[in-house]
Every structure is written in C-alpha cells, then in structure tokens.
Amino acid sequence: MSTKSVRVAITGAAGQIGYAILFRIASGQMFGPDTAVHLNLLELEVALPALEGVKMELDDCAFPLLQSITTTSDANVAFKDVDWALLIGAFPRKAGMERKDLLEKNAGIFTGQGKAINDNAKNTCKVLVVGNPCNTNAYIAKSMAPNIPARNFFAMTMLDQNRAVTQLAQKANAHNTDVSNVTIWGNHSSTQYPDFYNATISGKPVTESISDEEWLKGDFIKTVQQRGAAIIKARGLSSAASAANAAVDTVRNLVTPTPEGKHFSVAVCSDGSYGIPEGLMFGYPVRSNGEEWEIVQGISHNEFAQEKIAATTKELSEERDAVQHLLT
Numbered sequence: 252m253s254t255k256s257v258r259v260a261i262t263g264a265a266g267q268i269g270y271a272i273l274f275r276i277a278s279g280q281m282f283g284p285d286t287a288v289h290l291n292l293l294e295l296e297v298a299l300p301a302l303e304g305v306k307m308e309l310d311d312c313a314f315p316l317l318q319s320i321t322t323t324s325d326a327n328v329a330f331k332d333v334d335w336a337l338l339i340g341a342f343p344r345k346a347g348m349e350r351k352d353l354l355e356k357n358a359g360i361f362t363g364q365g366k367a368i369n370d371n372a373k374n375t376c377k378v379l380v381v382g383n384p385c386n387t388n389a390y391i392a393k394s395m396a397p398n399i400p401a402r403n404f405f406a407m408t409m410l411d412q413n414r415a416v417t418q419l420a421q422k423a424n425a426h427n428t429d430v431s432n433v434t435i436w437g438n439h440s441s442t443q444y445p446d447f448y449n450a451t452i453s454g455k456p457v458t459e460s461i462s463d464e465e466w467l468k469g470d471f472i473k474t475v476q477q478r479g480a481a482i483i484k485a486r487g488l489s490s491a492a493s494a495a496n497a498a499v500d501t502v503r504n505l506v507t508p509t510p511e512g513k514h515f516s517v518a519v520c521s522d523g524s525y526g527i528p529e530g531l532m533f534g535y536p537v538r539s540n541g542e543e544w545e546i547v548q549g550i551s552h553n554e555f556a557q558e559k560i561a562a563t564t565k566e567l568s569e570e571r572d573a574v575q576h577l578l579t
C-alpha cells in the first residue's frame with residue numbers, strides 16, 4: 252500500500268504523446284512504485300470526447316497506483332493543487348508557417364497556462380514543458396508564474412540525449428548503458444549542441460572509442476539535430492512514444508538522486524552559468540539529489556563547442572526577444 256501521492260496535470264492528454272505517456276505514469280514508471288497518482292487531464296474542448304476514450308482505457312487497466320482521473324478543458328481545474336504539470340499540448344507547426352508565427356501562436360497558450368499554474372498549482376509545483384518550441388514555451392510559462400520558483404520550470408532535451416546515446420553506442424559497437432554524460436546544450440531545435448567531447452563510453456572519452464572525429468563533428472551532430480524530421484518522414488507522424496519515454500526519463504532523473512559522477516540533460520532557467528544570459532531556458536548538464544538540482548560546473552569547451560553553444564544561445568535569445576512583448 253503506497254503512502255505518498257502525487258497530483259499531475261497533463262496537457263494535450265488526448266494527443267499522440269498523451270496517449271503514450273499516461274499509461275506509463277499511471278503504472279508508476281514516472282514517480283516510482285510507491286507513489287500513488289492522481290491525473291488531471293487538460294484538452295481542448297473539441298478533443299474531450301477522445302479524452303473520454305483514453306480515460307476509459309486507463310480505467311480498464313485497473314492500475315493499482317491510480318487514484319483519480321479528472322478530465323477538463325478548463326486550465327484552472329486542471330492545475331488545481333498539482334505537484335507536477337507536464338505541458339505537452341501545443342499549437343503544431345503548419346505548412347508555410349514562419350517560426351515567429353509558431354512562437355506567437357504558442358505564446359497565447361503558454362501565457363494562459365502559466366497564469367493558471369500560478370493561480371492554482373501548489374507553489375512547490377514543478378513544470379516540464381514538452382510542447383514545442385519547448386524552451387521558449389517554458390520561458391513564457393515561467394514568466395507568467397511569479398508564485399512558482401523559476402527553478403521549478405524545465406524544458407525537455409532528454410529525447411535528444413537519448414538519441415545521441417544510441418547513435419554513439421551503435422557507432423562504437425557498444426551498448427546504450429556504456430554511454431554516459433552526453434549533454435544537449437541549448438535549444439531543443441536544430442541548433443542544439445550534442446556534446447560528445449565530454450561524454451564517455453565505458454568510462455573513457457568518446458573520442459577514444461570513436462576515432463572518426465569528422466563523423467562526430469558532422470554526421471553524428473546532424474543526425475541528432477535532424478532526427479525529429481527523419482521520424483516524421485518515415486512515420487508520417489512526429490515522434491511520440493520516444494518523446495513520452497524521454498519525459499518519463501526527465502522526471503525520473505529529477506526526482507531520483509543522480510549517481511556519483513553522472514549527469515543528465517534538461518533545459519533549466521539559466522543562472523548565468525557558462526556565460527548564458529540569465530533567465531533563458533537553456534539545456535545544461537544537471538544533477539539532482541532527488542529534491543533539488545544543480546547545473547554541473549567546470550566542463551570545458553574547445554573552440555568548436557564554443558561556436559555551437561554561441562549559435563544555440565543566439566537562437567534562444569532571439570526567441571525570447573520575439574515573445575517578450577506578449578509577457579504582460
């Protein structure tokens with residue numbers, strides 16, 4: 252019998268990622284086998300009938316840890332007293348849309364949800380943004396929620412980390428579990444910098460197992476940066492199960508003490524570390540003690556890495572500037 256419980260809001264719950272993640276949360280994979288779960292599911296009104304079907308399927312799993320399911324199209328109801336908010340629903344990029352239009356469309360959603368979190372969630376609530384452009388959507392939500400500490404906001408770069416781990420393992424004829432400390436620096440976009448120089452395979456620098464540095468600097472980075480587009484091309488739909496898996500991994504990493512000498516990727520509110528402007532939601536190497544997290548300090552970057560980090564910082568700063576006028 253579990254003694255702890257967590258109330259989790261999930262937005263876009265009837266979408267692709269929603270369908271993949273809810274069952275994993277309800278089965279205990281996100282918060283562990285001893286934590287009971289209450290699910291608050293938010294959807295657009297038009298998707299509530301589909302969400303009802305998802306709720307029926309959750310009921311039909313008879314999950315021992317699942318205590319309640321609330322479905323709603325009202326953000327104030329969805330975020331009421333939540334411990335965690337997983338912001339997955341977002342406005343999708345449509346053909347012909349400029350990045351600026353996408354940013355503005357989503358700003359409308361994330362200003363509203365940020366306010367609703369501020370007014371309704373526990374002030375200890377933690378927020379993981381998955382809906383794209385996730386770093387800047389998280390920046391917006393954080394800006395609209397002054398009652399919640401800025402350090403409680405996160406944006407997801409774990410899918411990029413997992414993609415990078417597998418690419419490195421396959422190239423080195425190693426297993427995923429042999430690869431450690433891959434960091435995705437910056438934006439969850441095609442400017443991200445998957446840092447192989449500071450990662451290890453079986454405890455040794457990646458460059459010792461993979462001597463083809465041109466591949467690391469070229470095809471490896473490109474494959475990770477473009478993986479989302481490759482999946483859309485192959486599947487006709489964007490990555491969903493792997494995105495849900497990465498969200499489970501992110502929360503699990505944040506609520507579990509990080510093993511000695513290891514770190515993981517997540518975008519957090521910059522405190523100026525590594526020269527990144529304060530306040531940007533920037534992908535960093537992070538460690539957790541299960542309650543609090545910290546940015547890993549002292550990682551060195553060569554000129555190649557510095558250029559990549561400068562490019563992703565520039566993109567994130569421009570995204571921030573493009574939405575700043577909407578944050579009132």
Ligand SMILES: NC(=O)c1ccc[n+]([C@@H]2O[C@H](COP(=O)([O-])OP(=O)(O)OC[C@H]3O[C@@H](n4cnc5c(N)ncnc54)[C@H](O)[C@@H]3O)[C@@H](O)[C@H]2O)c1
Nearest residue numbers: 263265266267268294295298340341381382383407410494
């Ligand atoms: N950070 C990452 O690594 C990563 C990876 C994959 C996908 N994503 C992003 O995740 C988001 C969701 O992807 P998906 O495949 O589940 O999309 P989807 O279109 O299948 O589902 C999105 C759902 O969100 C709902 N929604 C839209 N606006 C909403 C709002 N204001 N409030 C509540 N619900 C709302 C829609 O009705 C829909 O059911 C997209 O923005 C996608 O780009 C991020």
